[in-house]
Amino acid sequence: MIEIKNISKSFNNKQVLLDVNGQFVKGKTNLIIGASGTGKSVLLKCIVGLVKPDEGSISFDGRDFTQADSELKQSIRREIGMLFQGSALFDSKTVEENVMFPLDMLTTMRREEKLDRANECLKRVGLENANKLFPSEISGGMQKRVGIARAIVMNSRYLFCDEPNSGLDPQTSIKIDNLIKDITEEYNTTTVVVTHDMNSVLEIGEHIMFIYKGRKIWEGSNKDILDTEVTELQDFIFANKLIRDMKAKKDR
Amino acid sequence: MKSFGKYLILLSTLFINRERFNVYVKRIVDESILIGIDSVFIVVIVSTFIGAVTAVQTAYNLVSPLIPLYIIGTIVRDMTVLELAPTITCVVLAGKVGSNIAGGLGTMRITEQVDALEVMGINSASYLILPKIIAAILTFPLLVIIAGFLSMYGGYLAGVLTGVITEKEYIYGIRYQFQGYNITFAIIKSLVFAFLISSISSYQGFFTKGGALEVGQSSTEAVTNSCIAVLCADYLLAQLLL
Numbered sequence: 275m276i277e278i279k280n281i282s283k284s285f286n287n288k289q290v291l292l293d294v295n296g297q298f299v300k301g302k303t304n305l306i307i308g309a310s311g312t313g314k315s316v317l318l319k320c321i322v323g324l325v326k327p328d329e330g331s332i333s334f335d336g337r338d339f340t341q342a343d344s345e346l347k348q349s350i351r352r353e354i355g356m357l358f359q360g361s362a363l364f365d366s367k368t369v370e371e372n373v374m375f376p377l378d379m380l381t382t383m384r385r386e387e388k389l390d391r392a393n394e395c396l397k398r399v400g401l402e403n404a405n406k407l408f409p410s411e412i413s414g415g416m417q418k419r420v421g422i423a424r425a426i427v428m429n430s431r432y433l434f435c436d437e438p439n440s441g442l443d444p445q446t447s448i449k450i451d452n453l454i455k456d457i458t459e460e461y462n463t464t465t466v467v468v469t470h471d472m473n474s475v476l477e478i479g480e481h482i483m484f485i486y487k488g489r490k491i492w493e494g495s496n497k498d499i500l501d502t503e504v505t506e507l508q509d510f511i512f513a514n515k516l517i518r519d520m521k522a523k524k525d526r
Numbered sequence: 527m528k529s530f531g532k533y534l535i536l537l538s539t540l541f542i543n544r545e546r547f548n549v550y551v552k553r554i555v556d557e558s559i560l561i562g563i564d565s566v567f568i569v570v571i572v573s574t575f576i577g578a579v580t581a582v583q584t585a586y587n588l589v590s591p592l593i594p595l596y597i598i599g600t601i602v603r604d605m606t607v608l609e610l611a612p613t614i615t616c617v618v619l620a621g622k623v624g625s626n627i628a629g630g631l632g633t634m635r636i637t638e639q640v641d642a643l644e645v646m647g648i649n650s651a652s653y654l655i656l657p658k659i660i661a662a663i664l665t666f667p668l669l670v671i672i673a674g675f676l677s678m679y680g681g682y683l684a685g686v687l688t689g690v691i692t693e694k695e696y697i698y699g700i701r702y703q704f705q706g707y708n709i710t711f712a713i714i715k716s717l718v719f720a721f722l723i724s725s726i727s728s729y730q731g732f733f734t735k736g737g738a739l740e741v742g743q744s745s746t747e748a749v750t751n752s753c754i755a756v757l758c759a760d761y762l763l764a765q766l767l768l
Binding site for chain 2: 324375380434
């Protein structure tokens with residue numbers, strides 16, 4: 275479980291996050307949702323340690339990440355897998371080399387073992403025949419899959435996904451969402467997904483945190499989100515006509 | 527001053543939480559190919575022509591019959607070894623290698639590849655920058671030595687083939703009052719310039735913020751700042767070591 279307490283962050287006197295609290299549950303797909311520019315990605319970057327919060331603490335299964343010495347920080351980071359918004363694959367490496375990269379850097383496994391593990395992860399994400407291709411030679415959806423394979427190759431305890439559906443068509447988005455959900459259940463990871471895609475919210479949002487203007491103003495699940503009475507959340511959800519219709523049908 | 531402080535902090539982080547030695551060996555070999563081998567062609571062209579032009583212009587200015595022609599060879603040698611081979615070669619390399627380093631690191635930064643390394647628990651600065659600096663320090667002196675030889679050979683071709691000077695006179699001039707220390711001085715200069723170009727360009731690229739436009743700006747700043755640093759260091763080294 276990941277616990278965040280009183281996280282605040284500002285950039286150049288502009289408050290981006292204010293007093294955000296919450297827990298991300300193990301074995302579940304936890305979503306951070308909100309409109310663009312509300313501080314979702316900054317919160318995610320604070321959690322993984324890419325941005326240092328001005329105030330507050332973050333703990334990974336009881337280990338305080340914000341106060342940790344460099345050794346503990348390093349060991350926690352090695353339990354983290356992250357899928358970036360643009361996939362962040364290394365351009366100069368092939369798909370296989372990208373997935374093997376964490377193993378090359380952080381383990382003393384033999385090359386054959388690393389290859390086996392990389393291929394196992396690529397197979398898991400449905401990419402058996404792309405090993406020798408470079409990131410520029412594959413589609414956006416395939417890049418996301420490679421990103422997921424790289425994130426799970428070290429048997430990560432924590433999986434973070436920053437807008438996994440950005441730039442993807444609806445069909446591929448659903449496939450990526452389901453893949454994230456399946457991997458979370460299969461590997462029992464604590465998964466945190468930042469998104470503003472309502473399809474993802476309704477499909478995989480087992481635990482949802484809604485951020486509005488840097489504050490957490492709602493927490494719940496995809497089962498109760500449509501019944502919310504929080505105006506800001508209603509505005510966010512029902513901006514989509516399909517969801518408005520779904521809600522109207524449900525109410526009837 | 528703030529940027530200079532940030533630059534020094536970046537350099538100090540290169541040696542903290544380093545990765546395994548064999549990771550660096552492979553990276554240094556790769557970077558040496560990119561920085562060194564891939565620069566041989568431009569160094570060959572530039573240095574040969576510099577030597578040729580120096581020989582022709584020196585001959586043009588030697589109008590007094592009291593000055594022997596072999597002095598052309600001596601002037602080509604001294605100008606080449608002391609200044610043209612190390613400094614001009616490194617200014618050219620600041621353009622080629624500096625922009626390449628800054629552009630590469632800047633692109634990695636804006637496409638979150640640097641963040642990906644950090645999240646994995648890898649010291650991204652050390653993993654990305656240290657091999658570039660070491661590779662530059664290893665390859666620049668070799669490129670400068672090649673440039674020195676080829677400049678003198680360029681001078682020979684321009685002088686002898688056009689009949690300005692005989693082969694015997696040119697070679698006598700090249701060997702006349704030769705000081706071995708000048709070679710040491712040129713190599714010291716190339717080592718200092720290699721460090722400055724690779725570290726300044728890495729700094730510019732590593733801290734790129736924004737998008738594709740800013741990557742271009744970082745590359746331009748890397749080349750400009752590297753050239754200024756090379757010229758300042760050139761003057762200081764000449765004052766200190768000659």
